[in-house]
Each structure stands twice: as structure tokens, then as C-alpha cells.
Amino acid sequence: MxxxxxxxxxxxxxxxxxxxxxxxxxxxxxxxxxxxxxxxxxxxxxxxxxxxxxxxxxxxxxxxxxxxxxxxxxxxxxxxxxGRSPLHITDVSWRLEYQIKNNQLHKTYQPSYLVTLNVENSNSGSHPDVSFSCTMEQLQDLVGKLKDAAKSLERATQM
Structure with missing residues (x-):
């Protein structure tokens, strides 16, 4: 990803x-x-x-x-x-990367986060890693959406 x-x-x-x-x-x-x-x-x-x-x-x-x-x-x-069933996230790890130049050799001086999600698929039982890179804003957006999803799930289970 x-x-x-x-x-x-x-x-x-x-x-x-x-x-x-x-x-x-x-x-x-x-x-x-x-x-x-x-x-x-x-x-x-x-x-x-x-x-x-x-x-x-x-x-x-x-x-x-x-x-x-x-x-x-x-x-x-x-x-x-x-597949038909979504992956289940079992763990997450991240590290900060500071990019000095990009592929076109332009200076960027931009921090980004390398995120790895350890997941398992209930169909196969395998544990592939899903890795991606994102900016601070994208990471904050992801965390905010995860919090919203957790709250929605909590509300749904209380009904």
C-alpha cells in the first residue's frame, strides 16, 4: 500500500x-x-x-x-x-523519516512517517505487513478517523 x-x-x-x-x-x-x-x-x-x-x-x-x-x-x-473479509490490525509500528531530496533531486527537507501495520486475514491466517509513508497531517487525519471509528463502534455495541 x-x-x-x-x-x-x-x-x-x-x-x-x-x-x-x-x-x-x-x-x-x-x-x-x-x-x-x-x-x-x-x-x-x-x-x-x-x-x-x-x-x-x-x-x-x-x-x-x-x-x-x-x-x-x-x-x-x-x-x-x-478477499471478502477485511484485515485485522494486530500491531502498528512507525518511525520518523526526514527526506532531504526526492527522486528528481529536488531538496525537500520534509519529515514523514513510515508506518507499518501488522495484520492478519481471518481467511488465510497469514500475517502480511502493510507499510506506507505519510506526512504529519495525514497521520493526524488517520488517527482522528480511527478515533471516530472506535467511538462509532462503541456506540453501536451499546445499543
Whole structure:
């Protein structure tokens, strides 16, 4: 599992003027659309209709559908490897990493966290590690969402 840092996205000159929160929501919406299309084995006409309802222009719809079609087999393999039951997190470890340069040799001087989740899948009993990198803001967002989920679960079990 890999998380693309906001700095990579914001390095694109075409996206410099867009609010980072809006970019985050757009990325999440696109990922959800792609995953749902793969999960439901949607054909190109169904995807096109959905994107037309979202007011995308024909050129973008065609580009999206072309890229989706190119990667459809790999997406289905990936979704098939996930299985039907969610992973159970058994432990977490993290470490602080301070990145001085990126792949393009630009100086970044940006701290990030390398997080490893020890998980087990109830179907296979295996214990693969899930690792990703995130910024302080992304880590705080993750912790906040986990707290919210724990509170929701607690409320649901009290009913």
C-alpha cells in the first residue's frame, strides 16, 4: 500500500492554484469511482453514463475510460487478492523519516512517517505487513478517523 504525498501532487504547475483539500477530495472521488467500477465489473457505457451525470466533458470521459480499460485486468486482479473479509490490525509500528531530496533531486527537507501495520486475514491466517509513508497531517487525519471509528463502534455495541 502506498500513499502519494501531497508535495508530489502540488509540484504539478497546473495544480499549484488549487486548494490541497480540494485535491485530496478529488483524488478520493476518483479512486472510489475506479474501485467501484472494478468491483461491479462495470462496462465503459456504464462508466461513461456515471461520469456524464457528474458533468465531466466528453474528452475527459474518453480519457478516463481509455485509462480504465488499459488497467482493468490489473485492477480486477488486485481487487480479487483482497478477499471478502477485511484485515485485522494486530500491531502498528512507525518511525520518523526526514527526506532531504526526492527522486528528481529536488531538496525537500520534509519529515514523514513510515508506518507499518501488522495484520492478519481471518481467511488465510497469514500475517502480511502493510507499510506506507505519510506526512504529519495525514497521520493526524488517520488517527482522528480511527478515533471516530472506535467511538462509532462503541456506540453501536451499546445499543
Amino acid at each position: 502506498c500513499v502519494i504525498s501531497n508535495s508530489f501532487i502540488l509540484d504539478d504547475p497546473d495544480l499549484k492554484d488549487i486548494d490541497p483539500t480540494v485535491l485530496k477530495h478529488c483524488h478520493a472521488a476518483a479512486a472510489t469511482c475506479i474501485l467501484e467500477a472494478g468491483r461491479q465489473k462495470a462496462d465503459i457505457s456504464a462508466i461513461s453514463t456515471c461520469l456524464e451525470d457528474c458533468k465531466l466533458d466528453k474528452e475527459r470521459i474518453e480519457q478516463f475510460c481509455t485509462e480504465y480499460q488499459k488497467n482493468k485486468d490489473a485492477l480486477e486482479i488486485l481487487l480479487g487478492s483482497i
